[in-house]
Amino acid sequence: MPTVDDVAQAAGVSRQTVSNVLNSPEIVREATRQRVLEAISSLGYRPHASARRLRTRKSATIGVRIDPWRDGISGAVLDRFLHKLTEHADARGLRVMVFSAADPDDELARIRRLREGSDVDAFVLTATTHGDERIRALTEQGVPFVAFGRPWDPETSAVRHRWVDVDGRAGVAGAVRHLREQGARRVGWIGWPHGSGTGDERRAGWEAACGVDADARAALARHVEDGVTEGSRAAAELLALPEPPDAIVCASDSLALGAMIAARTAGRPALPVVGFDDTPVAAAVGLSSIEQPLDDVVAAALDLLFGPAGDDVRPNPSSDEEPTDRLLAPRLVERRPGHLALDAIPGT
């Protein structure tokens, strides 16, 4: 495997010039540069990443914790996020290292280890929670990071840090408004129990846009654990109401799938149902869903960490100079329900 010295010799320059061609091309005379570049490609030279890292103390690598696979359909979002992250990172010449951890403490320990070896420059935190310990800890330790998920409590908000999130409230409100424009008068809601930041935000979007009074809202909303069965049961309840909803928006695709099945079972296969996250299942069964703009999320996260271009990690934000967060709007993906099995049966 050739080294800088080999290249230098082949090009008839000093070792340093080669390094300059690679790292600060603008200060090298064009002719020399060409000669060096030629030598590089004819020798098939590749800089040795570890040597460079040892010297520069950076790795151009970002770390992401990869969660244990949770049951439920919604978990897929983080996987898609990881895919996107990898693609964008590759495009910027960054590498992505994944690791697993049993709990937040374990995650912090692993992060420390990865960083001390200069294995990883910066981290992406996913799934922020109420009272997330990670944010304060990493900020105190000076570990550069960006969170996918806004701060959900005042203490965490007070810690100035970088984050990107998707505006679930706006997404749901938009979907509800759209349904009403299509003629829906009573849009139901199936969401999660109160207390999860994400869930409460999404529900707030429904509340703001559904256009019915508090009593009707109480009747038209259900809050259950995430799951197809739960969504099915909740939807069945709503549909059995004296004044049933004429459309249902759900906090997740799992709930929405359940609602869709319940609607069919109740003889209302055309009931508009909207899910959240636009998972593959939604696409597969023809369910409308609110899609998180993961491409934009990832691009924003990398911008925050590394600046608009380049692979130099910026230190965590200290004062209030530039913006350190980004809230992105999701998009409704519309599909026609019922295009599926019913039509597919010959003779129906």
Add this chain to the structure above:
Amino acid sequence: MPTVDDVAQAAGVSRQTVSNVLNSPEIVREATRQRVLEAISSLGYRPHASARRLRTRKSATIGVRIDPWRDGISGAVLDRFLHKLTEHADARGLRVMVFSAADPDDELARIRRLREGSDVDAFVLTATTHGDERIRALTEQGVPFVAFGRPWDPETSAVRHRWVDVDGRAGVAGAVRHLREQGARRVGWIGWPHGSGTGDERRAGWEAACGVDADARAALARHVEDGVTEGSRAAAELLALPEPPDAIVCASDSLALGAMIAARTAGRPALPVVGFDDTPVAAAVGLSSIEQPLDDVVAAALDLLFGPAGDDVRPNPSSDEEPTDRLLAPRLVERRPGHLALDAIPGT
């Protein structure tokens, strides 16, 4: 950040002794070892990974290509594989680096780059195909790797390499046999078009175990592209037969979900349907499914690469010494269909 020198000084030994304590503890006297260990933890010393890599020319890191997210439910298997891989790797002190690539050529180029920088010691190839170019290329280049997926053609089989796969044929045959023990007399099959190794294997399992003659087999089998809609349509056809199947086994959960919906629509909600891969969707809707033993797959892959313990990559196999592949049996996860929406509707 402390270095070996700091530790050596604190412990009153030479720099080398510290290194020995870390890398060959058995050659250091117990008392000295203790003293060094104490210094290490009191200083919070961590070896610098890049320096070590530069010196030893290995990284204790494995690389995995992460595919662009495909639509369809089945893609989830590779994600779960990645999760498992990360967990097992962490347990062995290995790191996992993910990267994306546009196509197999691009993948090879990226692999070369990652390896030349000593960024990655070995690779895990997923989703092997007919005429997979990667296997020959990596073998020729001497890049250590293990494939998740057996060789599907004679040329690739002739290239001695390490691989792990799941015996889809045995899995399907087992499921069919089980259904027959439960009383099914005509077990149908919905699979993929001929030509995909995986699909053909699974179909062969059905063929071997279904216990009907060739004519009946022809009637009871459908081969369609993967997808819920396709599965639904195929199942509807089978159920409309003069002698319909009394159970259906499918090559994927997507197909099975479609079949399940079709069965309900056709008024046969209790028809046993079995999918493949045991994806979250199957669990969500209560679909039986054949589960790939990913834990075992990953453990076997790492064993093949690194030996039963340790983090030293073995070179690719040359002669026929040890076994270099492993075929694992999947497991049927049984669920009761129909526990879902129908029962959940109040008043039914």
Add this chain to the structure above:
DNA sequence: CTGAAAGCGCTAACAG
């Protein structure tokens, strides 16, 4: 703009 010198932190050889 180009060249020479120094050293990042670590471990593989050797000599004691």
Add this chain to the structure above:
DNA sequence: CTGTTAGCGCTTTCAG
């Protein structure tokens, strides 16, 4: 068993 001596390949001073 312990200490000394050399680099791994690269970049960052600092003179020419």
